[in-house]
Amino acid sequence: MASVISARAAQIDKNKFRVRTAVQAVTLSFALGLGAGVVTLPSPAVAQAYSFSSVRIEGNRRVDASTILSYAGIARGQTVSGGELNDAYQRVLNSGLFERVEIVPQGSTLLIRVVEYPTINRISIEGNRRIKDEDLAAALQSQPRRVFSPSVAEADAQTLSEAYVTQGRVAARVSPKVIRRSDNRVDLVFEVFEGGVAEVERIGFSGNGKYTDRRLRRVLETKQAGLLRAVISKDTFIEDRVEFDKQLLRDFYSSRGYVDFRITGVNAELAQERDGYFLTFNVEEGQQFRVGNVSVSSDLAEVDTALFQRRVKMRSGKVYSPVLVENEIARLEKLAIQEGLNFVRVEPRISRNDRDLSLDVDLVLTRGERVFIERIDIEGNTTTLDRVVRRQFDVVEGDPFNPRAVREAAERIRALGFFATADVQAREGSSPQQVIVDVDVEEQPTGSLSFGGSYSTTDGIGAAVTFSERNFLGRGQFFSFGVNTASSSRSYSLRFAEPALLGRDLSLSFDLNYSETDNLNATFDTAKGLFQPALTFPLSEATSLQLRYSARYSDIRNVDPTDTDIGGIIKAEAAEGERFDSSVGYTLNFDTARFGLDDKTRYLLEFGQDFAGLGGDSTYVRTNVRAVAQTKVFSEEVTLRASLDAGALSYSGGESRVTDRFLVGPNQLRGFDYGGIGPREMGPDVDDPLGGEYFAVARFEAEFPIGLPDEYGISGGLFYDVGSVWGLSDATKAKVGAGNSIVSEEFDARHVVGFSIFWDSAIGPLRLNFSEPLKKRDFDDERRFNLTVSTQF
CATH class of the missing domain: 3.10.20.310 (membrane protein fhac)
Structure with a gap:
């Protein structure tokens, strides 16, 4: 009997050795320094069945024993094979709760020995400068006082790396490290190597014939790196931005009639140093299509297609653009609502004519769903x-x-x-x-508070403070207040605008301005004030009308009647004292940009008049006219622009003063100072610009690239200006001082040529004008150089 027991014990010892070989985990090591499990599979030749009457679990402190048993899936008295023991081991290990797992058969007892993953004591991020700790920590799944998981930590490291990739730092690396503490705790540290920005060194195009690389680069959101890369943030390589650029290219070509345009691929080659990319967009432009026949049709009995046809503005022969079709659909659907035709939809049906490269557009009015x-x-x-x-x-x-x-x-x-x-x-x-x-x-923030300083030879040192809020009190209203002071001038301005009065497409605005001059270089000082409420509303798709009331205050100050350097006209006008004018007026505005059918060509027409005499000290009519036309030529590389500004002042009660008449400055007629041309009172010691009751200035200019990379934002221009200021009433001329004379009172055009430098700088679009008057008078005040803020009409 004893020999049988001895033999049986020996057999159990052999089986125990085999099972331990099959399922016992060897030392684990994982990527974070804690380990990864390795299991040696049993040989098929040693298959053995086991049955355990009890299970003993060792090493668990946080995880309940019943939880471990549920993962193992072995019931008491259940007969299991070595392979099933191995499966149980894998289930317990894959639970993600344990660093190491051992399953050891010990006779009728199954021993499950575990080492739990530690608890995270704290998490820190080191080496980061470009992104704040709190911004990176917000993206982590690992949290303090939770069980540490190597896979989660690795995923967190990848998430942090991707945060840097979105900033163009493709060489960034994040490495998770653990520092063991007492009581089975660890500190989790993410070591960050930010690396440099992977800039876009060059953007090229392949397959483009209609538009140059330079023109297409201006379409893209991504820019090439250059000398100004320190202040240009769009020269970093970001994959999402490249995808957006592809859509911008499609929209650009589509809006110009290239309906077959395709991007066959984008090659992004990373430099060997991993600090720059070379982007190449492979495109197929196709042919440019124009609008063919445009028709309106419907099978609805209540629809008068002739009425809708008359409202269509798209014409045959125009370069095709989906925007044209969208605008026509919107226009016709609005007309259907006005005609009481609910649920009527407009579906465009495009027919292609490859022979003449045209697209016929049939706008079909159909019945939509009743929703x-x-x-x-x-x-x-x-x-x-x-x-x-x-x-x-x-x-x-x-x-x-x-x-x-x-x-x-x-x-x-x-x-x-x-x-x-x-x-x-x-x-x-x-x-x-x-x-x-x-x-x-x-x-998002809608308010701004700005501080600025200035210096000029005429006004001295100045300071400016401006507060503006585009969404005042959350009501969608605009409010601004500004103070601009210098040693020789002061100005204060306040503006309030309600864009939707009474919930309608009606804008109400109030302007309040006051300015004073104390210029040592002038023979007199001025004070001006303006209060102007106005209502603006649309008359049509491209036309708006503004109605306004104006209360004006003006005064000519500090004029010494005995000063021989001051002419008789200025002395007489200053002697009149303060003047208050009250007027009503209007401005009719037509701007093709409102319906945006063609971004290459734009026309603007403005005509305004103010009628004074509703109270006040004078009666007059002041008329202003402005016309601007702009187009792009030579593959849209060159912008041509022509403008005309003119005004007339006609008094029927009272007389005009220098504070009322037109004084043209360098922003209107380049090459001359403010008040530099026009009527003047001249004498031995007198040189007073008087302004004129009429003015007209025509400007012609071309803007074009000058060979610098587009991301610099610098382009050049040539201009030619011609203009004149003239006209004084007989009563004004009669005030001329003894021994003095009035010059340039008649129309006398000045001609100016020059070149400009346009710079889209970090502080705003700037324009540097270098002028050379071709025709002028000896007494004109010239300004050969002028720096202004470039504005679009």
């Missing part, structure tokens, strides 16, 4: 009032649902500039015939 707007939900606007967002919609609850109208409202919400993001989506409402429009926005 109504149940409600409009607005979320995320913590400052902006709901009504500011809601008034961007042309529809309200209960109106027929029009997806196009909702998309247009979304664009208007984004165009407000009040929100960092604005997402507008439609979802099914309480029934299939109703939809709920969800507007989810994220507020």
